[in-house]
Amino acid sequence: MLKKLFFVCTFSLISFSLLAQETVITLWKTVPNQKETNEQEIVKIGNIKSISNVQVPSFEVFIAPKNISTKKAVLILPGGGYGNLAFDHEGTNFAKWLNTLGISAFVLKYRLPKSKSIIKPHLAPLQDVQRAIKLIRFNAEKWNIHKNKIGVLGFSAGGHLAATLGTHYDYKSYENQDNIDNLSAKPNFMALIYPVISMKDAITHQGSKFNLLGKNPSKEIVHFYSNELQVNNKVPPTFILHTTDDNIVPIENSLFFFQALKKNNVLTEMHIYPKGGHGFAFGKNNPHLKNWIALLDKWLKNQ
Template sequence: MKKPILTLILALMAAFAHAQVQILPLWEGTPPLQTQMDLQEEVVYQDIIRIANVQAPTIEVYLPSKQLSTGQAVVIFPGGGYGILAYDKEGTDFAKWLNAQGIAGIVVKYRLPISKSLTDAKEVPLMDAQRAIRLVRQNAAAWNIAPDKVGVLGFSAGGHLASTLSTQYAHEVERPKDAVDALSARPDFSILAYPVISFRDAAVHAGSRKNLIGENPSQELLDRFSGELNVNAQTPPTFLVHAQDDKGVPIENSLLFYSALHKNGVKASLHIYPTGGHGFGFGLGKGSVETWRDTLLVWMHEL
């Protein structure tokens, strides 16, 4: 068990030493669907970094050295039930690890729908996700990224956001547009780790559903934000990983999405591990699930 942990530590150290890091705002000025209020972002440093009440969404960009770069980029959406962001455990830690593999990692600090400053909260996370993909493509040449090798990685509720982006990348909300909006928001591939997918009762993660679409949502909203109902042939290739003993987000979420992908002829890879629980992240010390990243890298290479 010690060898994989040491290898990970060395990889992260190497990535941190060579990575080029920058933070960019998603939007100029006040973001769309938001009013100016005297609200402060909340950052709590405990066992992990938890960010809440995001008012100024950003992307934090980690670039590998040019000699290591594969041209691939992964836009990362941390989880947290649409109430907080597990920003390092499911964000920056993975960006640094990706850098060690020659892959750009871009962490999205997206706005959370429980913020009182939002005028149409349910639309905001997807809007921020679309913007993040477009900004990566806009900067692809400068960042040594191939614009047709830009994927997404989402954990838990961040997986719900990544799956929503993968199925609703062309969704439009009336707002002022700029040159960035001319670029595609469709991910070239999608990686979903213990994702929230369905808002139907059999598999629902109640906290994520409540935070995104409220206590008593209409059937139309339930269907729109249940990812398995929105897959089509244009949904990008998808890698799913889940633990059978996940008590927070049932494995039925990944099973439903995989089934929909298969029915629509979308290439998909589903990996269910017997143990790991919810929120296993890297999976270190949790048995066979700690090898999931090796399997992921093989899948990404085959893309």
């Protein structure tokens, strides 16, 4: 009986410890660039957990176990064409995997520009990702993270947001709310998986462009969000992965970004697979792709 009680208590403590590692943190005291409406967040659970119409931006916290911690952290940006978020497929599933590598992870639920509550739609995702990096940096000691080992991992449109952060981390997208906003929003490294990079018609993903910039964006705003045109030598080290047969987001997005990074002497590693399409995440069921995460693992170890 005592053994059974000990087992139950031990199991409960372990379960509590694991659950305690996962927390949801809201980004803002007062959400900038947003007006009050009756809109509600929409969550759909199917093969993929999809979130749209985000009203309260936040991130889920997954802290790596102390005994294997590298003190590195990654902010994960799920894709979804700036219309929804593939929150588990390109988010929480990767957070749990990163924890096994000793890397703490944070999955960002960022605002999507189609929401009627947003005043300047194109600014909201950038505001949220800048604030998220600053929040992680502010809480680095509490979460057993080194403040200069915080990177970003983005998929598809989330890759565009990651690249926008990497090229526009010092753009003042909102007024400071507190001391947290005095910190840098620059990621120390970034990994872009089948990313949207450009807003130029010849190579962009039209759905992402329309959702982010609207029907008739100005030349100036298209230029601002075409990240291959925004690279300088201060962009953080970058990992890029794409497939040649991606018929959703053309591979030219990654190729042009790689060329810009190379021209500016930014440390860059790029992998191109001949087959695999788009949105494959771990790619476990694809013989061409199932080992790609080993490449990312090795790259992360060197950051």
